[in-house]
Amino acid sequence: MSELYNHKVVEKKWQKVWEENKAFAATNDFTKPKYYALVEFPYPSGQGLHVGHPRPYTALDIVARKRRMQGYNVLYPMGWDAFGLPTENYAIKNKIHPKIVTKNNVARFKEQLQALGYSFDWDREINTTDPNYYKWTQWIFLKLFKAGLAYKMEMPINWCTSCKVGLANEEVVNGVCERCGSEVVRKVKSQWMLKITEYAQKLIDDLDSVDYIEKVKVSQKNWIGRSEGAEVDFKLKDKDETLRIYTTRPDTLFGATYMVVSPEHPIIDKYKSEISNWEDIVAYREMASKKSDFERTELSKDKTGVEIKGITAINPVNGKEIPVWISDYVLMTYGTGAIMAVPAHDDRDWEFAKKFNLPLIQVVGKEGESVDINEAAFTDVATGVLMNSDFLNGLEVKEAKKKIIEFLEEKKIGTRKVNFKLRDWVFSRQRYWGEPIPLVKCDKCGFVPIDESELPLELPEVDSYMPTDNGESPLAAMESWVNTTCPCCGGAAKRETDTMPQWAGSSWYFLRYTDPTNNEALASKEALEYWLPVDWYNGGMEHTTLHLLYSRFWHKFLYDNGIVPTKEPYQKRTSHGMILGENGEKMSKSRGNVVNPDDIVNDYGADTLRTYEMFIGAFDLSASWSEDGVKGCRRFLDRVWKLQDILSDGDEYSQDMVTKMHQTIKKVSFDFENLKYNTAIAAMMSLINEFYKKNSVTKGEFKTLLTLLNPVAPHITEELWQTVGYEGMIYQTAWPEYDEEKTVESTIEIAVQINGKTKVTVQIDKDAEKEAVIDMAKKALGDKLTGTVVKEIYVPGRIVNIVVKN
RNA sequence: GCGGGUGUGGCGGAACUGGCAGACGCGCUAGACUUAGGAUCUAGUGGGAGACCGUGCAGGUUCGAUUCCUGUCACCCGCACCA
Numbered sequence: 001m002s003e004l005y006n007h008k009v010v011e012k013k014w015q016k017v018w019e020e021n022k023a024f025a026a027t028n029d030f031t032k033p034k035y036y037a038l039v040e041f042p043y044p045s046g047q048g049l050h051v052g053h054p055r056p057y058t059a060l061d062i063v064a065r066k067r068r069m070q071g072y073n074v075l076y077p078m079g080w081d082a083f084g085l086p087t088e089n090y091a092i093k094n095k096i097h098p099k100i101v102t103k104n105n106v107a108r109f110k111e112q113l114q115a116l117g118y119s120f121d122w123d124r125e126i127n128t129t130d131p132n133y134y135k136w137t138q139w140i141f142l143k144l145f146k147a148g149l150a151y152k153m154e155m156p157i158n159w160c161t162s163c164k165v166g167l168a169n170e171e172v173v174n175g176v177c178e179r180c181g182s183e184v185v186r187k188v189k190s191q192w193m194l195k196i197t198e199y200a201q202k203l204i205d206d207l208d209s210v211d212y213i214e215k216v217k218v219s220q221k222n223w224i225g226r227s228e229g230a231e232v233d234f235k236l237k238d239k240d241e242t243l244r245i246y247t248t249r250p251d252t253l254f255g256a257t258y259m260v261v262s263p264e265h266p267i268i269d270k271y272k273s274e275i276s277n278w279e280d281i282v283a284y285r286e287m288a289s290k291k292s293d294f295e296r297t298e299l300s301k302d303k304t305g306v307e308i309k310g311i312t313a314i315n316p317v318n319g320k321e322i323p324v325w326i327s328d329y330v331l332m333t334y335g336t337g338a339i340m341a342v343p344a345h346d347d348r349d350w351e352f353a354k355k356f357n358l359p360l361i362q363v364v365g366k367e368g369e370s371v372d373i374n375e376a377a378f379t380d381v382a383t384g385v386l387m388n389s390d391f392l393n394g395l396e397v398k399e400a401k402k403k404i405i406e407f408l409e410e411k412k413i414g415t416r417k418v419n420f421k422l423r424d425w426v427f428s429r430q431r432y433w434g435e436p437i438p439l440v441k442c443d444k445c446g447f448v449p450i451d452e453s454e455l456p457l458e459l460p461e462v463d464s465y466m467p468t469d470n471g472e473s474p475l476a477a478m479e480s481w482v483n484t485t486c487p488c489c490g491g492a493a494k495r496e497t498d499t500m501p502q503w504a505g506s507s508w509y510f511l512r513y514t515d516p517t518n519n520e521a522l523a524s525k526e527a528l529e530y531w532l533p534v535d536w537y538n539g540g541m542e543h544t545t546l547h548l549l550y551s552r553f554w555h556k557f558l559y560d561n562g563i564v565p566t567k568e569p570y571q572k573r574t575s576h577g578m579i580l581g582e583n584g585e586k587m588s589k590s591r592g593n594v595v596n597p598d599d600i601v602n603d604y605g606a607d608t609l610r611t612y613e614m615f616i617g618a619f620d621l622s623a624s625w626s627e628d629g630v631k632g633c634r635r636f637l638d639r640v641w642k643l644q645d646i647l648s649d650g651d652e653y654s655q656d657m658v659t660k661m662h663q664t665i666k667k668v669s670f671d672f673e674n675l676k677y678n679t680a681i682a683a684m685m686s687l688i689n690e691f692y693k694k695n696s697v698t699k700g701e702f703k704t705l706l707t708l709l710n711p712v713a714p715h716i717t718e719e720l721w722q723t724v725g726y727e728g729m730i731y732q733t734a735w736p737e738y739d740e741e742k743t744v745e746s747t748i749e750i751a752v753q754i755n756g757k758t759k760v761t762v763q764i765d766k767d768a769e770k771e772a773v774i775d776m777a778k779k780a781l782g783d784k785l786t787g788t789v790v791k792e793i794y795v796p797g798r799i800v801n802i803v804v805k806n
Numbered sequence: 807g808c809g810g811g812u813g814u815g816g817c818g819g820a821a822c823u824g825g826c827a828g829a830c831g832c833g834c835u836a837g838a839c840u841u842a843g844g845a846u847c848u849a850g851u852g853g854g855a856g857a858c859c860g861u862g863c864a865g866g867u868u869c870g871a872u873u874c875c876u877g878u879c880a881c882c883c884g885c886a887c888c889a
Contacts, residue, residue: 214810215809215810215811215883215884218809218810219809219810219884219885221809222808222809222810222884222885223884223885225885225888227888227889229889245889246888246889247889248888248889249889260889303887327887328887329887329889330887330889331887331888331889333888334888334889335888335889338889339889340889341889342889346889347807347887348887348889349889351887352887419888419889420888421885421888541883541884542884544884545884545885615818615819615830615831616818616819617818617819618819620811621811621812622882622883623818623819624817624818626817626818626831626832628817628818628831628832628833629818629831629832631832632830632831632832633831635831635846636830636831638846642846678818678819678820678830678831679819679820679821679829679830681830681831682819682820682829682830682831683829683830684830685830685831686829686830689830692847749826750825750826751825751826752826753825753826753869753870755869755870756825756868756869756870756871757870758826761826790869791869792869793825793869793870795825795870798825798826799825799826799870801825801869801870802869803869803870
């Protein structure tokens, strides 16, 4: 009898061997075929690893290990996205330097990850807070700055009242701070911005060239929010001024009955003296500006607004005079901050018009049907046909759009225009624990980049990391650091004291892994040429419109500047589902349903945890934790372990197992590539059930099983490999091959149906002819077959269906 | 409101380009071995006594539908006055 499976001994033993042998280090042999597998590097929080982390890590570890067995030079790296608010807040509270906090958290995370037996190449470990790393983050920023893609601007930002920091739109969730849940208000601040909008079109177009799961592509496209329409100039009555609007429905121009400008629109101040109800306007603007974005959207779907008395616009196509209103349903940040309102064909305008009793003019109808625009706006572009619109009458919407734009362009009163919802990226934070922005402000020269040779511009030691109430970064209080000389004119100047957001370091980290210690460049040309693009990148859906989009933007910028060789950073992107608590709710301390991975590793072993997390369900869907499920996976590994007791000689597969073996290899190989880890494991479970049914497994069969299972459960398989005495180490073994022909049994069982309902089954030869099969089927049916046979269907290898009529 | 997703036994979940629904695991039942078993092993396990009925619901296409089509309901996740 074999000894009992002791996961603690086995796992420690092999982790040590792998580490000593640098078993999973990617080589610099650039002639070998490469494979770059990537998982999102974690933020090393004080809580340590969560059971959610191992799910994607194990999935790609399986892929990485399999690829190595298939002969690839594999890069599967890990690092730390370590700048960020929780660390800083913890540092403030406990009066420990964030550097120390980070160091401790990283040590803990690393230990936990190593205990799980991942085949990460730890020689390439990176840390975004390491000056040797953020030197290059700053370097990229300077490139962006020099290219005119970084600019500073006074703008209303999302201000978290608790973190005392500006947030990107992406970081505001339901009107509250994504991190701390506190209220977010609008505050005007001068902020560094990155012109991601410059890349909006490319970010959409190039999605066609990559293999991302569909929902990621769709969300990115929606987030970027491209729309096609026209800008049209409306002349203001008795003034030498036009008001420009943006519309996606220029075909409805004849139906415009009023206009609306956003409360911040400059036209209002410009004609202040001519506005007779100025006080009402001011009051309205004040009310609107006090609302946070949250209130402006969620809480006040009810339209509000005030007519601007004293300004009248003229519809350029029919000369009609129409009033101009001010309302916060029009946003200054999109389009031109002004719209033409066509209440008959736009839901929002309709609602507004109803509330303020503004006229409706129907200009689109339906062929042969009447449409009541007093009931609701008619917005169907697919079936709409123009009416009451002069030269557009009778045209379908699509045609009418084309024609009106031609008309507007010819008359020089409008033009075709594409707009995006995407806004520029608010890039500065008034915080300590981030990369310093390497710029100097000189009264004479403006913002001047520091010389590249000065990089990295390191974070200075400060007395307090506390954010300040006036919104300045803690760095601003460091006079000795702030005061410097201008790199341009040599005069007295001050450093920029804002730091970069957490997304900076993660926007290019995958490049650094290819050459993590390079001091001359962010990575060598050769390394980038060889390793890029990342072949498979897995990460959370929550990063689709943040990290994933930001890093694609940076990468495209670097590509345009000849620094990286590929247009896109990631060839393939997949996403994992969340792991929920036993009760089906999100794991959280307050719900008391948190599972600590350390406990699972301790009680059942890393291999069990890995197997379980892969077996838990479809990889891309969320799944609830189940301790019983964990036990089941442990039982499976125990049964694999005990196969050594029924091991028989023979390097071949035994006669009756050939088909099953080949089927299993095929299934596992396929499933590992297609995120179907759960069914791959099920197939292996089913295989060992066969062994136990026969009470025997040959050495050849066992060897194949161990190899297939190795990527999932690397420790136990390595141990068994050694115990049985197979050659070398299992991780260096070749991935098993299968023979397609041998995956099919010579005799197969097929179902026999009458009118589509299964009655009996028969055994047939896999190559049997239709007539023979039908004959057998009829015989097997016996007296169950009554009535007249109308049709006989045989789907080879599948089914016989006899259609009868009674 | 818009976009995406999911509905299958007691539970987690399987099912190739339409072809024996419920693989695999959990749980449960019975038995074996045991001083004992919350260990292990063996057998059984969608419902119904049955012909039959069963994949959210209602239709449709088909010899045949979890799979395709039309409509509808529920839940989950994004986005949200983007003109």
